[in-house]
Amino acid sequence: MSTHYQALIIGSGQAGTPLASSFAKAGYKTALVERSHIAGCCVNEGCTPTKTLIASGRVAYLARRGRDYGIHTGGEEGKEEGKSKGNKILVDMKKVRQRKREIVNSFRGGSEKRLEGAGVEVLIGEASFVDEKTVKVKMNDGSEKMVTSDRVLINTGERPAPPRLTGIETLDPKIVLDSTSIQELDEVPEHLVVVGGGYVGVEFAQLMRRLGAKVTVLQRGKQLLPREDPEIAQCLLDILKEDGLEVLLQTQASRIEPVNAGFTLTYTSLPSNEPKQLTGSHILFASGRIPNTESLNLPAACIKTNANGYITSNEFLETPAPNVYVMGDAKGPPAFTHISYDDFRILEKNLITHPTSDLSSKASTKNRLVPYVVYTDPQLGHIGLRESEARGLPLYKNHPERIKIAKMPMSYVARALETDESRGMMKAVVDAETGLILGFTCLGLEGGEVIAVVQMAMLGGVRWEVLQSAVWAHPSLAESLNNIWGFLE
Template identity: 40%
Template sequence: MENTYYDAIVIGAGQAGVPLAKKLAKAGKKTALIEKRYIGGTCVNDGCTPTKAMIASARLAYLAGREDDMGVHIDGFKIDLPAIIKRKDGIVKNARDGSLQVLESTKGLDVLFGEASFISEKTLSVILNNGGTAEISAGWIFIDTGTVALIPEIDGLEDIEYLTNTSILELTEIPEHLLIIGGNYIGLEFGQMFKRFGSKVTILEKSERLLKKEDKDISECLTNILTEEKITIHNSAHVQKFKKNADGKIVAAIRMEDGKDHQLTCSHVLVAAGRVPQTKALNLHNAGVELDDKGFIKVDGYLETNVKGIYALGDVKGGPQFTHIAYNDYTIVYRNLIEGTNYNTADRPVPYCMFTDPQLGRVGITEQEAKNQKLNYKIATLSMERVARAAEVSETRGMMKAVVDADSKQILGAAIIGEQGGEIMSVLQMAMEGGITYDRIRYCVFAHPTYSESLNNLFMSIED
């Protein structure tokens, strides 16, 4: 089999791989992009794009259900899940096809659909989806293969046709009772979505509370919001076994917080217990690339593995698993290799937003982290009930919280649970990036009435 040599090979067409392959080709590098499934990676196909499209439909259902509070009376409405799925699929297809068209029209870039594995340090074998095998080599190889759902070892799980974040997007009927294993981003977003579509929803979280990496008051605030929507949440809960009863329903044996075993019957189970890297099929041992104990690829601050010229970007390298981090990985690698810069991942901000309703926007450190680091800090908090804009549109659920340095008055971190929480958080992130202190924001002139205007009141809660 003839070997084709490239300057660069990118494995995985995710949010780092697509722009990197395109830019390398435009920079004059002969480049190959390998994708075993769809262009766009998890974000476009199974993550951000489809879920946020469906969440938008769920929010309309929620608003329609509380129209009387706003003085608008609607004579009934219904949830049309096939129509919701069709709309979601159209948005996904548009994004996917648009990216593929751009890639295929890029001079110097070959797009190969198939599964890649290492033969040696810089040589890959690609089993092509349309038949045959290609052998290719390159001086630079970039791995952007992402992650898939972690499937825990639970007795009987393989016998019940469980759902993942991918398969749940293809349902054509609303589950009667959706049981969710995992109380983090994926589980909470899907849980609220399907509750608003009409499902009974139960969430099982193995930790003592939801979102254990957030401060306790933030966790409790969001838990209260979800339980007010009649979502059942069990913390410190561990599933022992699944089975089907005579009626075809799923029966779960669960060890609850009280230490006793309880039985729960449901129609569907969503596994949202974490993510694992897609590294096994790559045969990275043939290239000498080191993995950590969970199978993630080890990289340095410049995203290079222990093998010179082989890089890992996005979720497959571990750390924060967000689309914007993967995209930033691409910009770091590209600028360093092509533009001669010296950027690295140290100290970069890691903002994120969970798209429950209301949203949770987060950036910087938590109060608990400030305490653990023994910093001299102060805390600013504000209930969304005290935000004028929130009151005017009846979106008063949630809170704002900021951690500041008591000496320098720099903002160290923020958590915003509220309508447009991600956008409010981004305002504070810009302040952090620009070194704007909280006392300046306290008296800053914001347009009225906006959510960001409430940052005045947030920092007035701090006594100097």
């Protein structure tokens, strides 16, 4: 026996939950399958908890810097060249963790109520295809359910890639961390070694340093954040070093072995490539994520994946299987919550609010402008093309003179100086002929908010000259958009 639905969503992430609710509210008999917890990675292990923890890290950072602002809250942590290192602080890691848990639970509860209020039937278990319209659900209570559906929508997301390092199995599992387990620590690591200098790695590395850990980052590439333009990556590297992090570039771990309560890690670095060792108390693997697709039995539904396991689809999020769709991280990068939510918007329009067979009228992923923010402090916000990407386009390869670049340090921004947070830089890429902004990066105070202003200009086709001559409130961070264009060259 099987139960038939008009819409079946597998995975309750930032696309699955609202889409299930929309189907149900539109009168479709709808079910959602979730094997762990409602609301997906963003709420449970991603954006919400990590940014909550980072907020605690920022408070610790500012508390130590109180003396810089004339605020004295305790004794001194130490002396360096005759100057105070900062105010003494006490980090209660259990309280930091509890605050994170409470916020996560409140967000998750909101998603659960949304599904319940819409009339979505929630099946807690693991789904796998039997054919294109039939799914078997192994319920978490041990039972099995067979369900069929007119439409199946996959939103199973990603998870941290397992560590691959000789000797890792000999370590105490409690000190081997990924981006999920590190959030459940009840004490600050004595010495955290971070393997991977990408977005996840740098966020956690700076956070733990601010909470009081010694931190060493091992990055295989020549720079942190390999996708960023070199001067942006270098600027962030300088900031992290100023914060007291040790960063080893062109470095690869080769072996690890337990020592006392921690470990000894053997690594090599270019150009010498000679084996060296360091000791640590905890190790965080932050060098990649993999899709949650292997348990879906996709071949049974004629659904294809690429070499990395991501489900292939077209610009309308359609898989080769009729009436089977994919959204969010399961279809591959960019793996951002806002991309997942935009996938929901696309499918809601095409399947619920304005269904049409006219391809030109369908919502799609084509040409969508994708912003992102790395929540280091200062934040690294970006929108549009990086310089290297712009110069790689055929138009600009043939006419390189059309590319103009502006770079400005945050120390030229009055608001940043007034708050004594002037680290970082801005960078803009423009088309000299059209005046259109091709890309913009702000590594600086509230960089994620600053790029949103530029994003609005790009969405509206507003030339850079308009931003340059606009009257911005003083003193504000947006006011920097008067000045950066004076550095175009």
